[in-house]
Amino acid sequence: MKNLLSGIAFLFLLSLNPLYAQEGKARKIPAVEVKALDGSTFNTSSIDNNGKPIIIDFWATWCKPCVTELTNISDVYAKWKKETGVKVIAISIDDARNTAKVAPFVNGKNWDYEVYIDPNGDFKRAMNVNTVPHTFLLNGKKEIVWQHNSYAEGDEDKLFELVKKEAGK
């Protein structure tokens, strides 16, 4: 029990550490290979948006709040892109059971995102994602400035406020 409490205290102090609690500290995304919808291999270090903000959203076809979040964002995505040039990259953690269904699902819902599949959770693990939905916001220098777990109606508006800030608007 004592070991466990010390362990939790250690992690709590770690999370308070100014090294990464500070915004703008250069935390870049790790380089991990994921699959594009056309079957080709894509390295996450190639994620780019020409100096504009990037949203990385971990989701799965079986995760209802994830699908709700991406559907709500797709309703305002055109406006977001026009105002800030932001790009949403949706990373599906669906495994072999659902991998073949991801492309038809994304198209059937008429989503406009850049979608990749992380079938064995390599990118999810490298980004320390526990449960989905988990959303990251990257600034123009591709540094992680914000992350959020779970989704509630209206969260996308709060996210857009942060995107506008990063886009300098």
Place this chain on the structure above:
Amino acid sequence: MSGKAILQFSILFFLISPSFAQTNNNWGEIHGNFQVDAQYYNPDSAIGAPPVPEKMLMNAFANIIYTKGNFTAGVRYESYLNALQGFDPRYKNSGIPYRFASYKVNNIEITVGSFYEQFGNGLIFRSYEERALGYDNAMDGIRLRIEPFHGIYLKGLIGKQRYFFDEGQGIVRGIDGEFQFNEIFTMLKDMKTKISLGGSFVSKYQPDQDPIYRLPENVGASSGRLNLIRGGFTLGGEYAYKINDPSSTNGYIYKPGEALFLTTGYSQKGIGISLSAKRIDNMSFRSDRTATGNSLLINYLPALSMQHTYSLAAFYPYATQPNGEMGLQGEFVYKIKKDSKIGGPYGTDILINYSAINGIDTLNLNDSLTRKGYTSDFFKIGKTVYFKDFVVQVTRKFSTKIKATAFYANQVYNKGIVQSPGYPIIYSNIGVLDITYKAGTSSALRMELEHLSTKQDQGNWASVLLEYTISSNCFVAVLDQYNYGNVDNTKRFHYFNGTVGFIKDATRITLSYGKQRAGIYCVGGICRTVPASNGLTLSITSSF
């Protein structure tokens, strides 16, 4: 490492870390996540909640990853004091079952220690974790990933599999190659059809200590896969073959195993169609032939049925039958355009899914000499129905404030096959109405009404969930699942439960109190059974 040492180390780390912030990352970075789930159990024999002598049970884990340039290292600390009900009780006490170091240089990546990996669809090799299921068959050994030429991806690995806080007896080794033709041959780069070919070979070694049978100590399995994509069309297939592998799962027969997995689909903006089919014949593949449950599985045989999130639709979930099954699944996803007559002002989403899984056609050989077990015609579908599921789901936004989903499913569940012999086939109809009312900019009320009707098993169920999002940082929910249709009127219980949750960035804390019905929780075809419980649950999760 003692608790005192950890505490001292963490204080020291916290004090000297501002100097890290100033030197701006010459020291690398540390990130991680953690999760704690603790439950306090009230005795409740009426609903069949088993007694919990410890009164409180807890699962916890923490991941810490250190990265500096091309070097990565990490550990995971896990603690089961004791494991929550529904998790394998062999997860006991605390320790570090996962630790690795990895380095990438040019196009070679080497990992030593613990790692996860998948070959193709996983038919002969998949090492992965599903923390919510308590599933973890991490490898401990060495893994190499090489891209010798652009478009050629090679993988090699050797190791032993995780077995709770120990390791399995068997040694597993494997190689995999994937060839993306459009990347390899520059003249094909702009070709509209994308082709990829892959193959793998996996072998396991376990000494033969059986007094009766002469068992194969080295068992090899190989698989080949092909994927074609052109515009909106996709076509893919993987075939796997495993030599004789007598084990407790297949009754110690010497028959080889086979698996075939085929998928095809078409999609374009607004419409998506996917079809998949599979055949599995004697494909249980473990690094210890005596292992049971979800331990020491080398491969992954994906379930072909739809993964449900509505509670009553997931009441009778299907679990893959590694000894033999044949199935198919079709899914149609369509968005009726917004501003059209049927679509309404925001469009309407439609999803239709049908899946059917049967056993394989077998002819018992009854030969005690060669013990080949049975023969099975590859193209014949077995007569026994294992599972059927027909789903129609419609989602529509009516205004900026209201949206709703209507869901219907018709299911056939062969409980005698999926769970244990002696149970009947269960025929059920499930209906769900899921309505969200957006009260303000950050507040919303969601109501989920569900109903399951069946003449078998426990009879009809009704479920009501009310979830009120107070702000983006806080929500409350109440749930009542009522087994009003139980043939035994002393078992018509209300499973009433309340939850409150707090979310701030990547930290989430939830507290629930009440009764939880017994159920089966599945992910991907692997399941765990959760017994009924009555008590208080605390869950904390965070990433940093």
